[in-house]
Amino acid sequence: MADHVMLELPPLADSFYRRPVALVARELIGATLLFRGAGGPIVETEAYDHEDPASHSVKGPNSRNRSMFGPPGHAYVYRSYGLHWCLNVVCGLTPGAAVLIRAIEPLVGIEEMRSRRGDLPDRQLCSGPGRLCAALGIEGSCDGHDLTRPPFSFSSGPSCSKVLIGTRIGISQASDVPGRFGLAGSAFLSRPFR
Numbered sequence: 227m228a229d230h231v232m233l234e235l236p237p238l239a240d241s242f243y244r245r246p247v248a249l250v251a252r253e254l255i256g257a258t259l260l261f262r263g264a265g266g267p268i269v270e271t272e273a274y275d276h277e278d279p280a281s282h283s284v285k286g287p288n289s290r291n292r293s294m295f296g297p298p299g300h301a302y303v304y305r306s307y308g309l310h311w312c313l314n315v316v317c318g319l320t321p322g323a324a325v326l327i328r329a330i331e332p333l334v335g336i337e338e339m340r341s342r343r344g345d346l347p348d349r350q351l352c353s354g355p356g357r358l359c360a361a362l363g364i365e366g367s368c369d370g371h372d373l374t375r376p377p378f379s380f381s382s383g384p385s386c387s388k389v390l391i392g393t394r395i396g397i398s399q400a401s402d403v404p405g406r407f408g409l410a411g412s413a414f415l416s417r418p419f420r
Contacts, residue, residue: 235381240374243298243315247273247323252391252407254315254325256383261362262376264335266352267383268327269409270416272394274314276322279399283322293370295321301378303359303369310356311365315373315380328395328406329353331414332361354416390419 235258243250251273259265274281282291282304293302294316302314302324314324332339332351339351339361352358359365373380388410393402395417408415 235383237374238380238382240299243317243373244319245317247275247318247325248405250315250317251325251405252389254327254380255389255407255409256386258379258381258383259327259330260334260379260381261364262335264332264338264362265379266331266333267409268330269412269414270327270329271407272326272328273405273407274324274326275318276320278403278405280394280397280401280403281322281324283324287322291322294324296370299373301368301371301373303364303366305366306356311359312355313359313364313368326355327358328355329408329412329414329416330358331412349413353414357416392419 238257251271254268254271257268259268276283278284283294287295290304293300296316298317300316302316304312306312313327315327316324330352332348336348342363343351343361351361371378386409390408390410391404392406393404394406408419
């Protein structure tokens with residue numbers, strides 16, 4: 227997909243984010259994420275609801291997760307294990323729900339991504355939430371940012387009929403919940419689906 231074609235895709239409407247978290251997570255597959263002009267189609271997500279024991283919001287708002295309780299269509303960015311930034315899309319019908327963006331297919335600004343991540347194959351640049359944020363330069367200052375405004379751009383993509391559904395990765399609670407979504411056949415997933 228050429229850069230100019232990706233930039234012409236219609237932006238996701240505010241109403242897109244005001245729907246059930248699992249639906250948003252599934253329908254973000256194929257949508258395009260750009261941050262300061264670099265990015266590509268989203269190929270993997272995970273859904274976290276406010277009642278989910280694995281969610282950061284299950285015990286209510288605090289200084290770390292306050293963005294999860296803000297308006298849908300905003301970023302919740304947190305540091306995982308004190309090492310990696312992770313980008314979530316706040317969404318849902320009730321406060322405290324968000325979609326973790328786990329992987330994209332890097333198509334725009336690849337050299338810029340490599341300048342941050344090293345001379346890696348395209349497949350390894352953004353295949354995981356920490357890698358994705360490192361490649362795009364997303365960090366804690368993005369927490370709470372409106373995703374419908376620069377430096378973010380979320381655009382609709384083609385409807386993906388072949389979306390895989392599986393259990394989420396790297397959690398100790400509710401690890402059997404089928405809340406992970408991925409583009410079937412993508413070489414850019416963080417891990418294969420079983």
